[in-house]
Amino acid sequence: MRLLLVEDNLRLCEYVGEALRARGFAVDAVECGSDGEAAIATTAYDAIILDLGLPDMDGLAWLTAMRKSVNQVPVLILTARDGVDDLVTGLNAGADDYLRKPFELEELVARIRAVLRRPGHVLGSQLTHGNVSLNTHTRELTVNARPVELGRRECGALELLLRRADRVVSKSAIEEAIYAFGEELASNAIEVLIHRLRRRMQQADADIQIHTLRGVGYMLAPVSENRDAVGE
Ligand code: CA
Numbered sequence: 001m002r003l004l005l006v007e008d009n010l011r012l013c014e015y016v017g018e019a020l021r022a023r024g025f026a027v028d029a030v031e032c033g034s035d036g037e038a039a040i041a042t043t044a045y046d047a048i049i050l051d052l053g054l055p056d057m058d059g060l061a062w063l064t065a066m067r068k069s070v071n072q073v074p075v076l077i078l079t080a081r082d083g084v085d086d087l088v089t090g091l092n093a094g095a096d097d098y099l100r101k102p103f104e105l106e107e108l109v110a111r112i113r114a115v116l117r118r119p120g121h122v123l124g125s126q127l128t129h130g131n132v133s134l135n136t137h138t139r140e141l142t143v144n145a146r147p148v149e150l151g152r153r154e155c156g157a158l159e160l161l162l163r164r165a166d167r168v169v170s171k172s173a174i175e176e177a178i179y180a181f182g183e184e185l186a187s188n189a190i191e192v193l194i195h196r197l198r199r200r201m202q203q204a205d206a207d208i209q210i211h212t213l214r215g216v217g218y219m220l221a222p223v224s225e226n227r228d229a230v231g232e
Contacts, residue, residue, distance in 0.1 A: 001024075001025050001026065001046040001047070001116060002025070002026040002027075002028070002043065002044075002045050002046050003020060003025050003026065003027045003028070003045060003046065003047050003048070003049060003112070004027075004028050004029075004030070004036065004039050004040065004043070004045045004047075004048045004049070005017055005020070005027055005028070005029040005030070005048075005049045006030055006031075006032075006033065006035075006036040006048065006049065006050045006051055006054065006059070006062075007029070007031065007049070007051040007078065008031045008032060008051060008053070008054050008055050009051070010031065012101075013029050013031060014029075015105075016029075016049070016105070016108065017029040019105050019109070020109070020112075023109055025112075028043070028045075031055075032054055032055050032056045032057075033054045033056050033057035033058075033059065033062045034056055034057070036048075036050075036054075036062065037062065040066065040071060040073070044073075044136040044159060045073050046073070046074070046116060047073060047074040047075070047076065047112055047115055047116055048073055048074070048075045048076070049075075049076050049078060049108075049112070050062070050063060050075055050076070050077050050078065050095075051077075051078045051079070052077060052078070052079040052080075052081060052086065052090070053079070053080065053081070059077065059079075060086075060089060060090055060093050063075055063077075063090070063093045063094055063095060064093045064094070066094070067093065067094035069173075069176040069177065071177070072163070074096045074097075074115040074116065075094065075095045075096055075115075076095070076096060076097045076098065076099065076108075076111055076112060076115055077090045077095045077097070077098040077099070078098070078099055078101060078103070079098060079099075079100060079101065080100070080101040082100075096115045097111050097114070097115050099111060127159065127162040127163060128162075129162055129165045129208050129220055130206065130207040130208035130222060131143055131144045131145075131205075131206060131207045131208075132158075132162070132201065132206050132207075132208055133145075134155070134158060134159055134162055136159055139152075139155050141155065141158070143201065143204035143205060143206045144204070144205055144206075146204065148200060148201075148204045149200075150197070150200060151196075152178075153178045153179075153193055154193060154196060154197040154200065156177055156178035157174050157177070157178055157190075157193055157194065157197055158197060159177075160173065160174055160177045160178075161210065161218065161219070161220045162220065165208075165220045166219070166220065166221065167219065168213055168216055168217045168218070168219045169217050169218050169219065170216070170217040171190045171217055171218070173217070174190050174193075174194075174217075174218070175189075175190055178193075194210055194212070194218060197210065198210045206223070207222060207223050208220050208221060208222055208223060209221070209222075209223050
């Protein structure tokens with residue numbers, strides 16, 4: 001399980017990071033919101049531990065923006081703030097749980113394990129649908145248990161589709177999930193990318209495919225269904 005720890009108190013950050021690593025978690029620690037943003041843009045974390053008082057931004061604002069971009073990674077808030085209002089706002093903004101500082105390390109570990117177990121999130125590093133399986137840690141894709149090479153962006157798009165399998169994923173959600181802020185993007189970039197990804201899956205004999213719902217988005221579904229909805 002890979003965790004992102006966003007905490008500007010260096011001592012606390014090191015202490016918590018070390019303790020979590022000792023318990024078998026892979027932990028990336030950053031000290032400000034912008035580094036956190038950069039981290040989640042490139043890495044699929046299983047959970048985020050988020051301090052609310054960050055030097056460059058408010059943790060709540062960051063969380064709200066993250067949820068808008070359909071990132072549903074579990075988030076546990078750490079806060080030194082006493083008020084109930086902040087916690088309610090945090091939970092409304094999409095946090096899964098919170099801990100007030102100072103806290104006991106064992107309680108933090110227990111709460112992280114609890115959010116990782118919680119239904120509603122598609123958890124685990126292995127996302128599987130039909131004969132298609134993607135390891136979100138190693139970015140290895142297998143179809144029919146055979147490895148398939150995929151580019152970073154195709155991989156990101158497929159991960160999003162797998163996480164929301166059988167639901168429609170909008171073009172803009174895919175854009176936001178795989179392109180960093182400010183990155184140049186051709187108007188047909190997503191169509192081209194989906195076309196490539198669809199072809200790779202067909203070549204590999206996947207039993208699910210990407211359906212296009214014109215003007216709405218994309219959706220993974222078994223090959224036999226909705227053939228007439230398939231477009232390029
Ligand atoms: Ca802080």
